[in-house]
Amino acid sequence: MRLLKLQVFDYSHFVSLPLAIHPELVSKLVGFQNSILGSSDACIDENPDGNSDGDNSEDSAQEQQLGNISVELEVADDEESVKVDVSVRPLDSNAPKENEEPKSSNKSDLKIGKSVFIKPQTFHLTVLMLKLWNQKRVDLAAQVLKSTSSRVLDALDNRPVFVRLKGLDLMRGSLAKAQVIYAPAEEIDSENRLLHACKIMIDAFVEAGLVIDKDAKSELKLHATVMNARHRKRGKKGRFSSFNARAIFEHFGSEEWGEYLIREAHLSQRFKYDENGYYHCCASIPFPENISS
Template sequence: MIACSSRSLFFGVDCALKYANPYLKSNPLTYFERISGVGKDSARMDRNKKLKSAVGIRQCQWRPVSVSASNTQGSANELDGDKIKVAQVVTDNCDSTISAGVLDDTVKPMLSSEKHSLSLEVGASLFRFIKGKEGSTQKKIEEEMGVKIVFPSSKKEESIVIEGISTDCVTRASEKIQAVMDEAIESSLDYSHFVSLPLAIHPELIDKLVNFQNSILGNNDVSADENLESDSIEDTSDIENKGQELIKGRDVAVELKVEDEKHVKVGLTSIPLVSYPLKPPRLPNASDFGIDKSIFIKPTTFHLTVLMLKLWNKERVNAASGVLKSISSKVIDALDNQPIFIKLKGLDTMRGSLSRARVLYAPVEEIGSEGRLLRACQVIINAFVEAGLVLEKDAKQKLKLHATVMNARHRKGKRRRKNDSFDARGIFKQFGSEDWGEYLICEAHLSQRFVYDENGFYHCCASIPFPGKEERKQTD
């Protein structure tokens, strides 16, 4: 073989073979689940150790090589003309030697006897975190662990495959990916599902919400009251007084008379001028107070929220659906097997003052004040926590049933600020004591965010009935 320097011949060729080379001829695939049998074959382990010693953990690739005959000690092997040319190369990054070659579609050299792989159920919503910005996270894991991460080509598939030359590197890569997922789930991943008590099934309530929105978005006088003291309202009294003074002053005119070429006589005379009324000041509208249609809750999705969930793959969604269905009888027992009614009365804010409101909601009052609805909701929460489907921080949250009518977080059409808000003082003055009515809670849903059924409500993954639902159907 011909010995040469990698710097002069290969311009920095990496010192190891590609860990998942498509030209590998291998024995039947050795899966992660069968690693316990690897240790029984001492010859195979020795071969893997030697390969790991020569290759290391670095990512390496094939590069084309052209070798000509030489008097130097060694020889070049040629198969069928130029189909494959192999040269022995000594690199400055490795103590061992490796073979580099030019391959075609018909000749595939035997480089390793095994390839190890592991399939992970991840979920499509987490792919972007594993890839990272411009693939940076994926590349880092592949280079450090000596593996290849393969993402599915179909959007319906939710698993990734980790391929490597040993079970050790595949295992360590899977642990690294799990750490990336855990961090994303805790901080960056948005909630995908929630347990809801639908209220949009009541047409009369939807009508009230529509009228509420139209009244605010179409009423220019909503914030014209002097008690609001809004920062965006200007005091127009001074402007009107100044306008009157200017109109009076415009009755004075200048008359010029030329007596000769060097003298001009200037005289003042009173010439009546036409006076135009001032343009009335623009009355404020909803947008002046940070209010637009996008921050209103869609009436067809009106509900009470029991629990927020992050279900990032089909396995967790199916598990959550099963949990909800399994506790149907317990929920009915908590309700004493009696229908439950609520009353929506007034408005209140969450996260902010009236002048800088972020969430505006209608408080919920259980009719009868027996606490049955809260008991039933707690049964649901406990079941999901025990199933490991609730984040720790959400499990510690105290339940506060409320019906959200406006949320600045939903704003569209402009770049939303971190602490986006709106001025709700005019709304509160007009609707602060609004009686929204009394309504029957008919069922609990496992709802999927951002996906809607034909009725306009969130997609229902699973549901359980509450007492009184059948009677209401018969009445309708």
């Protein structure tokens, strides 16, 4: 039997809390992107495979250099042999060339291309990244998420939960060499109900054996990625280039994105989209929307 290390597979799915369901937030993101680019053209249709999974951007160089590949995986315990198509298409085909400057209006020092921005219709909070390499694991993951529904509702005390998005922050690096920029998310009340609910979902996936070790040990940091250098043109050594974010933070570092209701949790599939432009939903559980009497 030929065994392959799990690390060669890109993340295929993730548990998300959709934010793109709020049209006013999507509009703010489009305005943010256009303000930086100095363009009247909405970024909404650019970078179709862009994702906002910023906590996934520090993956190994091996994963970063994946292209369109199919890997034959031999699976024990009477599971069938499956082909895994890791479709990581180039995300920067429309990005400016190294020596090409995008339109920049009064912010000519930004020099940021559209490929760095996430697609507004996919805006979300990431709860957990998953590597599901066959349909059996996808089906199991869907069952696991659904099985947490009652416990999640209990953790939320059957009351709506809102998050506030304010300002910008860096996932790593420095302002001069930024890789991931995100909007920090905080629960409106101080009860940490949302974090508790997310912990219930994460623990369920870990117990089902669907989470790789490094992700099982990671501390949950609720955030919504707005820019990711992973989508930008790679350098000569195949590395993702960083970008200068000092002017971005000067202009938008205290941006008020607003307060938004979290309506559900999804098992989302990367690189596949539903009609509304959001990641394909493999399963979902509802969050409370009305205050129970």
